[in-house]
Structures are given as structure tokens and as C-alpha cells.
Amino acid sequence: MLENYSKQVNRLLKNIKIGxxxxxxxxxxxxxxxxxxxxDTGDKDSIVIKLDSGYNIGVKYERGMKIKKLKRAPKKTxxxxxxxxxxxxxxxxxxxxxxxxxxxxxxxxxxxxxHALEKPEELLANIPELKDIAYLKDVSSPLKKMSExxxxxxxxxxAKEVAKQVNKNKGVIVTHGTDTMHFTSAALSFMLKNxxxxxxxxxxxxxxxxxxxxxxxxxxxxxRIATSNIGEVGICMHGSTDDHxxxxxRGTKVRKMHTTRRDAFRSINEMPLARIFPDGKTDxxxxxxxxxxDSKGVVADIKxxxxxxxxxxxxxxDPEILNFFIKKGYRGFVIExxxxxxxxxxAKKSWIPPIKKITKDGIPxxxxxxxxxxxxxxxxxxxxxxxxxxxxxxxGEDMLPETAYVKLxxxxxxxxxxxxxxxxxxxNIAGEIxxxxxxxxxxx
Amino acid sequence: MIxxxxxxxxxxxxxxxxxxxxTKLFCNCKPRFSEKQPILxxxxxLRPVAGELGQVDVAAMYEYLRDRTFFYNCYNExxxxxxxxxxxxxxxxxxxxxxxxxxxxxxxxxxxxxxxxMRKIVIDGSNVCSFQRTAVVGLNGVLGTSLGKVGITNIxxxxxxxxxxxxxxxxxxxxxxxxxxxxIEIGTAPDIKNPEHAKEVAEKLGMIVRSTGKSQxxxxxxxxxxxxxxKKGARVEIKGVQELDILQDVIENEIKRQLGLIEKGxxxxxxxxxxxxxxxxxxxxxxxxxxxxxxETDLAPIIIDKKLLSKIRIPExxxxxxxRFSKFLPKEMVNQIIKSEYLEMFEKLHKxxxxxxxxxxxxxTTVYLRRSxxxxxxxxxxxDELFSCVKKKEVSKEAIxxxxxxxxxxxxxxxxxxxxxxxxxxxENQLREIVRKILRKHKDxxxxxxxxxxxxxxxxxxxxxxxxxxxxxxLKEEMKK
Numbered sequence: 025m026l027e028n029y030s031k032q033v034n035r036l037l038k039n040i041k042i043g044x045x046x047x048x049x050x051x052x053x054x055x056x057x058x059x060x061x062x063x064d065t066g067d068k069d070s071i072v073i074k075l076d077s078g079y080n081i082g083v084k085y086e087r088g089m090k091i092k093k094l095k096r097a098p099k100k101t102x103x104x105x106x107x108x109x110x111x112x113x114x115x116x117x118x119x120x121x122x123x124x125x126x127x128x129x130x131x132x133x134x135x136x137x138x139h140a141l142e143k144p145e146e147l148l149a150n151i152p153e154l155k156d157i158a159y160l161k162d163v164s165s166p167l168k169k170m171s172e173x174x175x176x177x178x179x180x181x182x183a184k185e186v187a188k189q190v191n192k193n194k195g196v197i198v199t200h201g202t203d204t205m206h207f208t209s210a211a212l213s214f215m216l217k218n219x220x221x222x223x224x225x226x227x228x229x230x231x232x233x234x235x236x237x238x239x240x241x242x243x244x245x246x247x248r249i250a251t252s253n254i255g256e257v258g259i260c261m262h263g264s265t266d267d268h269x270x271x272x273x274r275g276t277k278v279r280k281m282h283t284t285r286r287d288a289f290r291s292i293n294e295m296p297l298a299r300i301f302p303d304g305k306t307d308x309x310x311x312x313x314x315x316x317x318d319s320k321g322v323v324a325d326i327k328x329x330x331x332x333x334x335x336x337x338x339x340x341x342d343p344e345i346l347n348f349f350i351k352k353g354y355r356g357f358v359i360e361x362x363x364x365x366x367x368x369x370x371a372k373k374s375w376i377p378p379i380k381k382i383t384k385d386g387i388p389x390x391x392x393x394x395x396x397x398x399x400x401x402x403x404x405x406x407x408x409x410x411x412x413x414x415x416x417x418x419x420g421e422d423m424l425p426e427t428a429y430v431k432l433x434x435x436x437x438x439x440x441x442x443x444x445x446x447x448x449x450x451x452n453i454a455g456e457i458x459x460x461x462x463x464x465x466x467x468x
Numbered sequence: 469m470i471x472x473x474x475x476x477x478x479x480x481x482x483x484x485x486x487x488x489x490x491t492k493l494f495c496n497c498k499p500r501f502s503e504k505q506p507i508l509x510x511x512x513x514l515r516p517v518a519g520e521l522g523q524v525d526v527a528a529m530y531e532y533l534r535d536r537t538f539f540y541n542c543y544n545e546x547x548x549x550x551x552x553x554x555x556x557x558x559x560x561x562x563x564x565x566x567x568x569x570x571x572x573x574x575x576x577x578x579x580x581x582x583x584x585x586m587r588k589i590v591i592d593g594s595n596v597c598s599f600q601r602t603a604v605v606g607l608n609g610v611l612g613t614s615l616g617k618v619g620i621t622n623i624x625x626x627x628x629x630x631x632x633x634x635x636x637x638x639x640x641x642x643x644x645x646x647x648x649x650x651x652i653e654i655g656t657a658p659d660i661k662n663p664e665h666a667k668e669v670a671e672k673l674g675m676i677v678r679s680t681g682k683s684q685x686x687x688x689x690x691x692x693x694x695x696x697x698x699k700k701g702a703r704v705e706i707k708g709v710q711e712l713d714i715l716q717d718v719i720e721n722e723i724k725r726q727l728g729l730i731e732k733g734x735x736x737x738x739x740x741x742x743x744x745x746x747x748x749x750x751x752x753x754x755x756x757x758x759x760x761x762x763x764e765t766d767l768a769p770i771i772i773d774k775k776l777l778s779k780i781r782i783p784e785x786x787x788x789x790x791x792r793f794s795k796f797l798p799k800e801m802v803n804q805i806i807k808s809e810y811l812e813m814f815e816k817l818h819k820x821x822x823x824x825x826x827x828x829x830x831x832x833t834t835v836y837l838r839r840s841x842x843x844x845x846x847x848x849x850x851x852d853e854l855f856s857c858v859k860k861k862e863v864s865k866e867a868i869x870x871x872x873x874x875x876x877x878x879x880x881x882x883x884x885x886x887x888x889x890x891x892x893x894x895x896e897n898q899l900r901e902i903v904r905k906i907l908r909k910h911k912d913x914x915x916x917x918x919x920x921x922x923x924x925x926x927x928x929x930x931x932x933x934x935x936x937x938x939x940x941x942x943l944k945e946e947m948k949k
Contacts, residue, residue, distance in 0.1 A: 063763070063765070063768070065769060067581070067582055070582040070771075072582075072584065075604070077604070077622060077761075078586070078588075078760070078761035079586055079602075079604040079624070079761060080761075081580035081581075081582065081583065081584060081604060081607075082582020082583075082584065082771075083580065083582075084581035131765065133760070134762070135762075135763070136762050136763025136764070136765050137765075138765055150515060150516070150517055230553060234517065234597055234599065235514040235515050235516065235589075235591055235598030236512060236514055236553050236596060236597045236598045237515075237517075240515050241513070266512065268511055284554055285549065285555075286554060
């Protein structure tokens, strides 16, 4: 069975394989070319033929239509063997951990199909200048997933692999799909205990099959940061729409802020740690970072409670959703409040009674800002005071909702004691809470 | 005279024509040139990608691209995130698809049941994303010509590339307003018999595109690429012939060049050349191998079903149009207006005003002005206004050339041009006043009843403001007094 082709087309294509040269006879019309695979879009009844001009067309199935094999497809599709880069062992040793995503995908130029890279080393093949920056010897691939499918078990896997590599190398780069990259960066920030080396997460918004992909510069800058003096987890992606420089942004203070732009990742509530140019020039933009200390060893502290929900209130929102999760055995909540952290209070559907009940039962409820920027304030308005004093919800400071969510899961993985949870949630563990709200940290 | 049959002349054309649609091919930007300053200049690099280039030496390509930096001028209404490769394309512009299908039907070509959008690799920076999106919408068509049928191998829809602004060493600047304007590309089989025939084919294909009423106008809107070869010669591709008038020269010159080489005992090489304004060509690069096309993975194939096809109406062909126009225009003028860039304007305006006046203004008058070095820059709205003034007798038709000249030179509106030139129509009384004044001044001529010199003197004063026969009538009357 040829995938995505209809039953009747498959019947017609019996003994014909993708890549075979064929002649399709349909009424008086003839079409000659190579049989191509079908994508999951379009008409399953149309046979895709690559004409000699290079163009593909779809020829729709019709009763009486004939297809003849003219020549068998070459046994192996001719593919350019990627050139292995010879790395220099005298350069700083950096490990690469690949997890999947756009950056680790490739297009089959013949069929247009997008596949995960067979060998993660292929990623480096198009970037010969890496050999002048680092000795990239340890390449491992604990998973191959698009990031929308990544879950906490994957975070644990990645954390373990990274911890192993950190202790052998000057730094580690982690290639990752961009959608949930900032969740993974937060998870690694909490899970990599005693980290004093750079762990750089990098991805791409334009796939590396095109010459204009952002992946090349992102990778170069990521490898450069991996040899730098910064001892933290962070994300390294384009700083602007230009192919000019990347930002290295703290793993707990960064978020994907645009669906498609290459400069989608922005530092939230603080300046990016550094601006890195592909030639190695690095400007430190935020002095509040942990310095490298190669004498320390990292430990993967991966305990995590997955039964935590991330919810959002909005006009007319129904707090009944909380009961749904409670019945499912959930052990913690992060609620994105409006403004400084409000939830509907005197409204018909007030969230106050259920939150009160939940916290009374020892389940933490953390409030994070749905404004993304800024800090939760538990005092300014009566309704804030009701929420934080009467119900004992935990004000999430200036933590990103996603970071608060990951942190709560990690904290609950270590303790279920509500007071202990509250204390940890309000303590800065991995740069997730800024002591000061800096003036220049908005929309950078 | 060269005997083209004898020398084994083979020639095919590929014409590219920009379409005048509401939006670009894959985004909702305006498909036009911006007259404003760029709002942003972005900076990008391109890299060779192993695998995509096939046999091409990736290492060499890497060296070539390494130091190149591309700058792209972005404009407010003519560029968006899609144009700068920061967002995937939107679904194909329906309007464009329908125009392409119209053209395909007119050329009796097969329309695939499913159109697949492809990526054609381009690494000179003229496409921000390093490929051009293109799709074949018609195959195996035919064009009737005076020397028999010419096969149409394919009809494609594609995105226009970015226009180069300047190159400064390794830094190249492009403007992105042009990128993504819909282009229709029509390729013929090598059925063209001689250079003159090539011109006819190009002209006919151009008219077919224009008959949809959706062709852009102006220089550079249509470009012809020519593929030509002769016995013992080589296949040479000549790119970018922008003016139909030089197409014939370009082909003749290329044949002469190849014949010259053969005579000297040399063998012409397969290569790509670029057409220069004087009809000669310049070597650019060896002829590339087959174009590298791979599917555009961000867009689904377009299913062409009966319902869609039944909606596609074949527009009036130029033959039909000529027949219709010949009812109210002399034959010579019919030909002129059909080939004119003002055809669509004529279609609209001839119904409201004297068709002969509209046609002669849009053809001979504008041609005359251009020949005298005036770049006629007048919108349809303004032509409409001008003819309306003539109709209302606010200005005489004799004044049209002068008004157009002033409007184009000074970039002003019809009303202001009439005001400025003082070409407002004179009333009979005003004319009589002027005549009397002149008669008083030249009493000697009046006494000798010298009509012609007097007529000359009056006309000098009132030309373009009132009809000549009226002047003669009034002058005669006044001379009698």
C-alpha cells in the first residue's frame, strides 16, 4: 500500500513503486514522469507525477486509466553524502544533545517529505566554521520529537543526558523544537542542580533545508555560548529579524512570543544575558548571571509531579474546571490571573470559593500573570487581598506562567507540604524570580 | 538574408508577464512598486545546503556565499512577514489562479487535476527564502500563428523576484516590493521559424495575457527569454528581453554571432546570455542543468475540479476585440489600440466619449509626445476628466497634446493644466473681441482683404482654444464690417 493514495489508485499502482518512471494514459492524454509519494493533503485519488521539467502534477484516477512502468526507480535514491567535519581536539569540547524538532529535520528534495535526521551529525554538516569554535565530539540523541509532543518524562531524559555530558564537556548545546522550548529550558533550569557550565538550548524557526534558515547562525552562536563564561541554562536564538546576532536568554525568563518570526524568543522581565555575534563577539547585557565554575559537578534532580494544571481565567470563565482536575487527582494549579493577578471574585461565577477549598485541602494554587510582563501584586485592590489572604493562593511574583507551571511540578516532585511548597515557590531557585523589576526589561 | 530553415534555426520563447491583481501571489501585500522610502532594511545571509544542490560543489558554493550579505528594503504596504521569510505563505491568490486558468484555456492547454506548488532554488538573494515558488497550471497548449501552430509546453504561475537596487562588492541590496508579484510564465516549443516569427509569437502571447484585463502595464512588466540554436551551433538562452521591438534584433544578432564563430572554426558554447538595450547580448554564465525543483511543503496541492473550471470564462480574444472595434474605428487604429498599453483604458472610455478621439489620443498623441521626449504620465481618471472637458466644450480637442504635455511635465491635474495653459475654450464673443483687436492693429491687411495672413495672426492667439472653422467664420464676418 502506498501511503495517502486511495484504494483504487493503489490497485492501479500494483507493482509500481515510488520513484519508478511511468507513463500514465488517461483517455487521449499521456503523462510521463516519475511516480511521487503523496503528502497527507490534496486528493488521494490523484497520482503525483514528477514531469521532466521538474514540476509535479496530480493526475486524477479515472476508470479505464492505464499506468505503465517504463523504468524502475534507482535502488537507492541518490543523496549527497554529507561531509563529516573534522573537529580539532584542541578546541574547547562541547557536546550536542538532539531531541528533534525543525532544526533536526531534513527535506527529501525529491519527494518534498520532511523527515527527522537519521544521524544528528548531519546537523553540523552545513556549518564547517564550527570546527574553528569547538571540539564537537559527543553527539547524542535521547529523543526525536516535535516539541509539541514533549512531556515531563522527556524533560527528565534530556536532563539526565545533559548532566552526563556537562560533566565531560565545557558546555552542552541541546537542539530542540521551538514550540515548547521554553518549558524545557525551565525544566532543565530546575532539574540541573549545581550547574556551573553553559547549557544552551537552540532551535530554528525556518527549517535547515533552505539556504535562508536561521538554524545556521543559531547553532554557531549556541556553540560559542557553550564555551563562554556563563554557567546557566538558556535559550540561544535570533535577536532580530536580521542574520546579525543571537540573544542568550535565561531558561526561566524566556518565552516564544511569535508564531513564526526567527526572533520569536524574547527575554521577559529581564534583559537577555548576552548578545552573541557569529564571529564570537559577545556583549554581556545582564550582569545578574551565574559564572562558570568547572570544578563543580552537576546532578540531575529530576523528580517531577505531572499532575499540575495550568489554567487561565477570563470573563465568563467557569471555575468548575478546577473540580474536574481535582476529581482527576491533580495536586497543584497555576492560574493565569488578569492584571496584577485577579480572578473573578464577586462575579456570578466567582473563583474564590473553589480556590479556598482547594488550598484548605492542602493543594497549592499559584497565580501567575497572563499579561506575561510584570509582577503579581497581592495587596493593591480589595479583590487581590481577598484572593491572597482569604484563599491562601500563592502570588507567583514575576514568574512566567509556563515557568511557574514547571517549577510547581518540580517542587511537588520533592514535597507535598503546602507550607514548604509556598516557601519554595516564593524562593528564587534558578533565576525565575527577579528581585528588582528593571526598567529596561520590557519588550526587549 | 539568412535562410533560417537552411541553418537549422531552432527557437523557443518563454514570456513572463506580471499580473495586475489585488494582492501578491502568496500574501495580501499590494503587488506594486512603492514610491515611498523603505520602512526597514533587513540584513540576511544565505548558505548552500547539502543535498539541495545535487551535483553542484557545496564547498565552492559555501565560499561564494560566505562573504555575501544581502540587504532587503521593506515597504509599508508592499512587504509583510511572508515577504521576508518570517511567516509561511498563505494559500494561493484565487484571482491569480483564475487568470492563469483563463490563459491556459485560451491556449487550449491541459489543466492538471491537481496543481502542485514547487520550490525552485535561487541563491543569488533575489528570493529572501532562497527559492521561488512556482507551479505548472497548463501543459501541451497551442498557439495559432501566421506560420502555423506553435506548441505551448507549459504555462506556469510564479512569484516575481526582488528587484536589485545596488551591488557594492559583496553587499547586495534588493527591494522587496516587487517580490511575490504574480507572474505568468508561458513557454513555447522550439517551433518558431525565424526572428520575425518570434516577435509575432511574443506579441500574440502578450495579447492573450492582456485580454484577461489583468496584465500590469509599463516597462519591465513583460520579459522574454529566448532559447535559440542553429546547426553546428549551441543552444543559448538569452534572458530578459524587456522590449518587443528588440526581440528580433536580439535573435538575429545571436545567430550572426554563432555563424561568425562557426566561420572562424570555433564551436559556440551552450550558455546563458543577457539581452542589452541595443539588441546585443552579453555572456552571463554557462547554461545551468535542469532546474532544481522540490515540493513546497508549506502549501497543499490545489485540486482543480469541474466546479472551479466551470467558473473560468474565456475572455474575448484579441481577434474578437478587433472585430468589435472595427465597427467604429479605422483598421489602422484598431491595430494600434489593441497593441497599446492603453487598451483597457480605451475599453472603459470609448463608451462614454467619441471613440475616435479616445483612440487617437491614447495612441498617436501619446506616441507623438513620447517621441518628443515627454514621459506621458497620466492616470485613467485624468484621461476621463480630460475627455469629459472636451465633451463639455470646456476645452477644444486640439488642445489635448499640449494639456497632456503640461500634465506630464509638471505632474498636475487636468483642471490645473487647462488653467495654466490658458487653453480654456473661448466663447464666440471672446473670440470676436480678439479678432477685432487684431483687425484694429492691422488695418492695412483688412483694407487689402488679405484673409490668410489675418487668419494666421488670429490662430496664433487662439490655437487650441476654439475650432478653426469658427475662427474663419468670425474673421470673415468681422472683416466685412
